[in-house]
Amino acid sequence: MMKLRFASMTVGLALGVTAAVVVACTVAAYIFSVHHFQSLLETAHSSALAEGELIRTALEHQMVGNDRTLIAQMVESFGKQSRVEQLVVLDRSGVERYSSKPGTVGEVFRLDSPTCQACHRDPPERRGSSRVIETRGGTILRTVVPIRNRDECHRCHDPNQKINGVLILDYNAGEVRAAMTQDLRWMVAGTGALTFVIVGAIALVIRVSVLRRLQRFETTARLISKGDLERRVPAEGSDTLAWLATEFNAMADSVSGLVGEVRTQRERLETVINSIDDGIVVLDPERKIMAANDAFLQRAANSREQVLGCCCYELGPRPCDLSDCPTLACLRSGARQVRICERKTGNDTVAWEEIHASPILDASGRLVQVVEVWRDISERRAAEAKLAESHRLASVGVLASGFSHEMNTPLATTLMCVEGILRESPLGQSGQMDQARIRENATIAREQILRCRGITQHFLRLSRGQPHAGDIVDLGAAIAGAQRLVDPTARANSVDVAVQPSATLHVRADEAELQNLLVNLLLNAIQASKPGSKVVVATEGGDAVHIRVTDEGCGIAPEYRQKIFEPFFSLRQGGTGLGLFLSLNAVRSWGGNIVVESTPGKGSIFEVVIPAIDLGPQPMKKDGL
Numbered sequence: 001m002m003k004l005r006f007a008s009m010t011v012g013l014a015l016g017v018t019a020a021v022v023v024a025c026t027v028a029a030y031i032f033s034v035h036h037f038q039s040l041l042e043t044a045h046s047s048a049l050a051e052g053e054l055i056r057t058a059l060e061h062q063m064v065g066n067d068r069t070l071i072a073q074m075v076e077s078f079g080k081q082s083r084v085e086q087l088v089v090l091d092r093s094g095v096e097r098y099s100s101k102p103g104t105v106g107e108v109f110r111l112d113s114p115t116c117q118a119c120h121r122d123p124p125e126r127r128g129s130s131r132v133i134e135t136r137g138g139t140i141l142r143t144v145v146p147i148r149n150r151d152e153c154h155r156c157h158d159p160n161q162k163i164n165g166v167l168i169l170d171y172n173a174g175e176v177r178a179a180m181t182q183d184l185r186w187m188v189a190g191t192g193a194l195t196f197v198i199v200g201a202i203a204l205v206i207r208v209s210v211l212r213r214l215q216r217f218e219t220t221a222r223l224i225s226k227g228d229l230e231r232r233v234p235a236e237g238s239d240t241l242a243w244l245a246t247e248f249n250a251m252a253d254s255v256s257g258l259v260g261e262v263r264t265q266r267e268r269l270e271t272v273i274n275s276i277d278d279g280i281v282v283l284d285p286e287r288k289i290m291a292a293n294d295a296f297l298q299r300a301a302n303s304r305e306q307v308l309g310c311c312c313y314e315l316g317p318r319p320c321d322l323s324d325c326p327t328l329a330c331l332r333s334g335a336r337q338v339r340i341c342e343r344k345t346g347n348d349t350v351a352w353e354e355i356h357a358s359p360i361l362d363a364s365g366r367l368v369q370v371v372e373v374w375r376d377i378s379e380r381r382a383a384e385a386k387l388a389e390s391h392r393l394a395s396v397g398v399l400a401s402g403f404s405h406e407m408n409t410p411l412a413t414t415l416m417c418v419e420g421i422l423r424e425s426p427l428g429q430s431g432q433m434d435q436a437r438i439r440e441n442a443t444i445a446r447e448q449i450l451r452c453r454g455i456t457q458h459f460l461r462l463s464r465g466q467p468h469a470g471d472i473v474d475l476g477a478a479i480a481g482a483q484r485l486v487d488p489t490a491r492a493n494s495v496d497v498a499v500q501p502s503a504t505l506h507v508r509a510d511e512a513e514l515q516n517l518l519v520n521l522l523l524n525a526i527q528a529s530k531p532g533s534k535v536v537v538a539t540e541g542g543d544a545v546h547i548r549v550t551d552e553g554c555g556i557a558p559e560y561r562q563k564i565f566e567p568f569f570s571l572r573q574g575g576t577g578l579g580l581f582l583s584l585n586a587v588r589s590w591g592g593n594i595v596v597e598s599t600p601g602k603g604s605i606f607e608v609v610i611p612a613i614d615l616g617p618q619p620m621k622k623d624g625l
Contacts, residue, residue, distance in 0.1 A: 018199045025191040033184050044141050044171055052145040052169045059089065059147070059167065072098055085140050085170040089147075092165060109168075141171040213241050217248060229256040279374030282360070283327055287312050290369065299343070299374060326357035327370045334359055334367055340377070340589075352378045384585065387567060414449060472613060473514055475505040475545060479537055482518035486526060494531035497522065500538040505545050507610045513586045520579040521549045521606050527572060528553030528604070544592070547608040555600040564596070 055078050059071055071089075079087040079100020089098040094109040109116060145167040149157050157164050216233050223231040232252060235245040270293075273280055279296035281289055289307050297304060300315045307315065312327070326337040337357040345351050354377045360369040483497055490497045507514070525535040533552040540546040556564065556571070563569050567581045584594050591611050598604035 017202050018195065021195045021198055025188075025195060029184065029188055029191065032187065033180060036180050036183060044173070045143070048141060048143040048169055048171050049145070052143045052167060055087070055169065056145045056147060056167050076100055083171050085172050086168070087170075088168040090166050090168065092161065092163065097165070139173040139177065141173045143169045143171070145169065210241070213245075217245070220248070220252075224252060224255070229259060277376070279372075281312070281372045281374075283312060283370045283372065285331060285368070285370075287327055296374060326355050327372060330357040330359055330370050331367065350378075351376055352381050384582070387582065471508070471511050472506050473509050473511050475507055475539060475547070476502070478511065478514050479518060479539070479547075482515055482522055483537070485515075485519055486522045489523060490526050490535070493526055493529070495526045495529045496534045497526070498534055498536050500536060502539045503541060505539055505541050506613045507545050507590070508613055509590045509610065510586070517583045517586055517608065518547075520583050521608070524572075524579065525549050525551035525553065525604075525606075541612055543612065545610045545612045547610070549606045549608075550603065552603040555602055555604055556596065556598040557600055561596050561598065565594070 055074075058074060075087050075089060075098040078084065084100070087100040088096055088104075088109075090109055091097050096105050096107050096109070099105050146163050147165045147167060149159070149161045149164045153164060220231050220233045229252075232249045233245040235242050235249065274294040276293060277295055279299050280293045281296045282291040284290055288309060288311055292300075292304065292307055297307060300307060302315060324339060324341075326339045329337045336359070339355045339357075341353050341355060343351045343353050354375045356373045356375070358371050358373075359367045360371060362368050479499055483499055486497060522535065522537070529535060529551050530553065535552075536548075536550045538548045538550070540548075560571060564571065565580050565584045569581075580594075587594055587608055587610065592609045595607045595609065596604065597607070
C-alpha cells in the first residue's frame with residue numbers, strides 16, 4: 001500500500017513536470033515557427049527583389065533596343081524557374097504587355113481587384129515592394145518592381161511620366177511554408193525526445209532524493225502511532241529534508257514526553273480512584289459502562305472486562321429499579337440526582353447505598369456522560385436510628401410531666417362523677433333515683449375515660465420508635481393529637497397554641513414520625529415564645545401539603561438557619577440538638593422538605609412541605625370503648 005502511494009506520487013510529479021515542459025516547448029515552438037517563417041519570408045523577399053531588379057535591368061536594356069521578341073523570350077525564360085509562379089510586365093494602364101503564362105497578354109490588372117488591394121489599400125508611404133497574397137491557386141509572394149521613365153526612354157515615352165510600367169514577380173510561398181513546416185517537425189521531435197529525457201531524469205532524482213526520504217517520515221509516524229515512541233527519522237545531510245527530519249524528531253520527543261506524562265497521571269488517577277471505598281462508574285447516555293473503579297466492580301461481582309461496554313441493568317439485580325434510576329433522572333433533567341437504595345450483598349445481608357448521579361457536560365454544554373458514586377451508608381443509618389431513639393426518649397422525658405398532669409385531670413373528674421353516682425343511689429335505701437343526674441355523671445365519666453385512652457395512644461405512638469413503610473395519615477387528626485400532647489407544656493409556659501381550620505388533607509408518611517415531627521416543631525415554638533404569646537399552626541393543600549408553625553419568639557440569626565438542622569447543634573440550653581435533624585431526615589424520606597423563615601426578635605416560621613394525596617370524601621369514624 002505504501003509503495004503504491006509513493007508510486008502514485010512519482011507518477012503525479014512526473015506528469016506535472018511533463019505538462020510543464022510540454023507547455024513550455026509548445027510556446028517556444030510557436031514563437032520559433034512565427035519567427036522562422038518571417039525570416040524565410042524576408043530571405044525570399046530579398047531574393048525576389050534582387051532577381052526582380054536584375055530582370056528589370058535586362059528588360060530595360062532590351063526595351064532600349066526595342067527588341068520586343070527578345071523581351072518576350074526573356075520574360076518566358078525567367079517565368080520557367082522552379083520557384084516563379086508568374087512574371088508579368090504591365091504598362092501604365094495595367095494591361096499585360098508580357099507574361100510568362102501563355103494567353104494572358106492583353107488582360108488588365110484592376111486596382112479594385114483583391115490582389116491589387118492587398119497593397120493599394122495602404123497609403124503609398126506604407127506600401128512595401130513585396131507582400132504575401134492569398135489567391136485561388138495558393139499563397140504567393142508578390143514582388144512589384146517599377147519600371148521608371150529614364151532619359152533614354154523619352155524617345156518612346158512621354159518625359160512627364162515618372163513610371164512607364166511595373167514588373168510583377170510572383171514566387172510560390174507554399175515552398176517557404178513547407179520548408180518551415182519541415183524544420184518545425186524536426187524541432188518538435190527533438191524537443192519531445194529531450195522532454196522525455198528531462199522528465200525521466202527529474203523523476204529519478206525526485207524518487208531517490210525526495211520520495212525515498214519522505215517514505216522514512218511515513219514509516220516513523222506510523223510506528224510512533226502504534227506505540228513505538230522511541231522511533232525517529234534519520235537526519236542526514238544539510239538540506240531542507242534533513243532540517244525537516246530534525247524538527248520532526250524534536251516534535252516526536254515532545255509528544256513522547258507528553259504521552260509518558262499522561263500515562264503517569266492516568267495511572268496515578270486510577271490508583272487514587274481505585275483506593276476510594278465508594279463505588280464510581282461512568283455511564284454514557286445509553287447507560288453503557290465506560291469506566292469503573294475496583295469498589296464498583298466488587299459491588300457488581302464482575303471483572304473489569306465483563307463490565308466495560310455492558311449496560312448497567314444487565315449486571316444483575318440493582319438497588320434501584322427502572323422507574324427510580326438516578327441516571328435516567330439525571331439524563332432527563334440534566335441535574336444531580338440522589339437516591340437511597342437497599343442492596344443485597346453476597347452473604348445475604350442488606351447494605352444501604354446512597355447513589356449520587358452527576359452529569360458530565362462537554363464544551364458546548366451538552367450532557368455526554370453521567371458519573372455515579374455509590375456510598376455505603378449502612379453504618380450511618382444505624383447511627384441515625386440510635387440518634388432517633390435517643391431523641392425519642394428525650395422527648396418522652398419532656399412530655400412525662402405533662403402526661404401525668406393531663407391524666408390526673410380526667411381521672412379526678414371521673415372519680416367525682418362516680419362518687420356522685422354513689423351518693424345518688426345510697427345502699428339499702430328505697431325510693432325513686434334521679435335518673436337524669438345519674439346519666440349525666442355517667443356520660444362525663446365516659447368522655448374523660450376516652451380522653452385518657454386518646455392521650456395514652458398518642459403517647460405510646462410517640463415513644464414506640466418502630467420504623468414503618470408509611471401510611472395514609474389524616475393531617476388534621478395528627479395535628480390535633482400533637483396539640484393535645486403539648487397543651488400541658490404550653491399552659492405551663494403561658495403560651496396559646498391555635499390551630500387554624502382547613503380542608504381535610506392527607507399525606508403518605510409514618511404516623512409516629514409525623515407525630516414526633518409536629519411535637520418537635522410545637523415544643524420548639526413554645527419554648528422560644530414569651531409568656532402571653534401565641535403559636536399558630538396552619539395548613540394549605542394543592543400539589544403539596546404545607547404545614548406552617550408560626551411563633552412570636554426570639555427568632556433565629558441568619559448564620560444559624562442552616563446549622564439548626566445539623567446533629568447535636570442546639571440554641572437552647574439543655575437541648576439535645578437532634579429534633580430538627582431527625583425531623584428533616586424524616587420529611588425528606590417522604591419526598592418533602594422543611595423551609596425556615598425567621599426575623600430575630602420577631603419570631604420564626606417553620607414550613608413543612610409534603611406531597612399531597614387526594615382520597616376524596618372519607619367516612620367518619622366513631623370512637624367507642
